[in-house]
Amino acid sequence: MKTIKLYDEAPYDREFRARICDVINTENGKTGVILDRTLFFPEEGGQSCDKGTLGGFEITHVAIDGDLIIHETDAPPDSFAKGASINGLIDWNHRFSNMQNHTGEHILSGLLHRDHASENMGFHLSDNIVTLDTAKVLTEQELQSLERKANEVIYADLPVFCRYYTKEEAETIEYRSKIELPDDIRLVVIPSIDICACCAPHVKHTGEIGIIKIIKAINYKGGMRLTILSGKRAYDFISEECRRVDDLTHILSEKRENLISAVEKLLEKTENYRLEKIDNAKKKLEGELEKIDDKAENAVIFIDEVNDITQRNAVNDLASKHSGICGVFSGNDTDGYKFIISEPGGDAREVCSILKNKFDAKGGGSKEMVQGSVNAGRDSILEALNGRR
Numbered sequence: 141m142k143t144i145k146l147y148d149e150a151p152y153d154r155e156f157r158a159r160i161c162d163v164i165n166t167e168n169g170k171t172g173v174i175l176d177r178t179l180f181f182p183e184e185g186g187q188s189c190d191k192g193t194l195g196g197f198e199i200t201h202v203a204i205d206g207d208l209i210i211h212e213t214d215a216p217p218d219s220f221a222k223g224a225s226i227n228g229l230i231d232w233n234h235r236f237s238n239m240q241n242h243t244g245e246h247i248l249s250g251l252l253h254r255d256h257a258s259e260n261m262g263f264h265l266s267d268n269i270v271t272l273d274t275a276k277v278l279t280e281q282e283l284q285s286l287e288r289k290a291n292e293v294i295y296a297d298l299p300v301f302c303r304y305y306t307k308e309e310a311e312t313i314e315y316r317s318k319i320e321l322p323d324d325i326r327l328v329v330i331p332s333i334d335i336c337a338c339c340a341p342h343v344k345h346t347g348e349i350g351i352i353k354i355i356k357a358i359n360y361k362g363g364m365r366l367t368i369l370s371g372k373r374a375y376d377f378i379s380e381e382c383r384r385v386d387d388l389t390h391i392l393s394e395k396r397e398n399l400i401s402a403v404e405k406l407l408e409k410t411e412n413y414r415l416e417k418i419d420n421a422k423k424k425l426e427g428e429l430e431k432i433d434d435k436a437e438n439a440v441i442f443i444d445e446v447n448d449i450t451q452r453n454a455v456n457d458l459a460s461k462h463s464g465i466c467g468v469f470s471g472n473d474t475d476g477y478k479f480i481i482s483e484p485g486g487d488a489r490e491v492c493s494i495l496k497n498k499f500d501a502k503g504g505g506s507k508e509m510v511q512g513s514v515n516a517g518r519d520s521i522l523e524a525l526n527g528r529r
């Protein structure tokens with residue numbers, strides 16, 4: 141037997157009546173209902189399945205197995221009588237969103253093929269994310285032009301045809317996604333934009349998509365992975381981004397168009413403040429170095445953040461006068477310390493081991509000098525170091 145795919149001919153229908161042909165236990169322990177016909181699109185060709193109810197019971201997944209479509213549900217098997225007639229209802233908002241996003245992907249892939257000689261290498265349409273993998277890397281300008289042209293296809297409100305062709309007929313047509321299929325081939329045609337073999341429901345006119353937005357493009361497997369959104373999902377995304385920008389204008393008390401320069405100024409100010417603090421800490425460190433008793437064996441200093449060179453010079457200075465643990469810890473108790481330690485009369489790596497064992501510190505080095513970072517307070521570090529000698 142074969143489940144008739146009602147969604148092929150009637151992608152806009154939301155409700156249907158069908159006969160229950162079989163009720164099975166699925167591999168994942170659910171009830172699987174097989175009907176003579178269905179509006180439920182199964183998970184197939186990179187697209188997630190339809191949601192909805194069957195006889196009032198929620199359908200948790202829809203799978204395709206050869207010619208059969210299996211509706212999975214948590215309802216017990218005896219909820220469905222073999223041979224009986226049952227009512228099915230699909231979640232229209234979810235379905236229409238998938239139709240908008242899938243047709244949007246065809247437009248982008250068709251334009252990539254037509255104008256950039258770049259094939260679609262992979263496609264994934266989940267309930268919240270849509271990705272498209274291209275064969276080639278595109279420049280920023282090419283991506284912008286691709287997106288603009290895709291939206292112009294929407295403004296043109298072109299028809300979208302979905303039709304089955306015999307293998308012989310299909311051989312005479314130039315189309316994308318040439319996978320070897322045993323039966324007739326279903327082609328989705330957007331005149332002058334795209335012809336692609338595809339099993340999914342699509343919108344009837346490109347205008348129904350509303351908007352196509354490429355929200356992210358990263359290099360991927362020699363080409364690119366584009367994250368794309370169409371229709372309501374794109375609208376929701378853009379609305380959210382607008383709200384975020386609006387919040388930023390309030391936080392920074394700046395106009396939208398000045399946001400970037402305002403953030404840059406703020407970062408510059410923060411960096412200057414940090415450098416000033418480092419400079420002050422360097423002066424403070426010089427004072428600390430003078431305070432240490434030359435006769436002491438260990439010489440350990442805790443100081444606010446200083447740069448690496450200042451810290452290293454201070455350790456070398458300490459090591460020229462003391463034989464024990466000569467260390468400078470730069471940072472604070474809350475964020476932790478970066479340390480550089482030397483031990484002229486011993487092995488600095490042993491000191492590093494103490495910090496690693498006691499405080500899970502990171503770092504290492506040679507017998508002469510170790511460096512790393514530790515998340516612990518000044519007092520407990522000193523206690524651990526003094527406890528050794």
Ligand SMILES: [Zn+2]
Nearest residue numbers: 242338339340
């Ligand atoms: Zn498709």
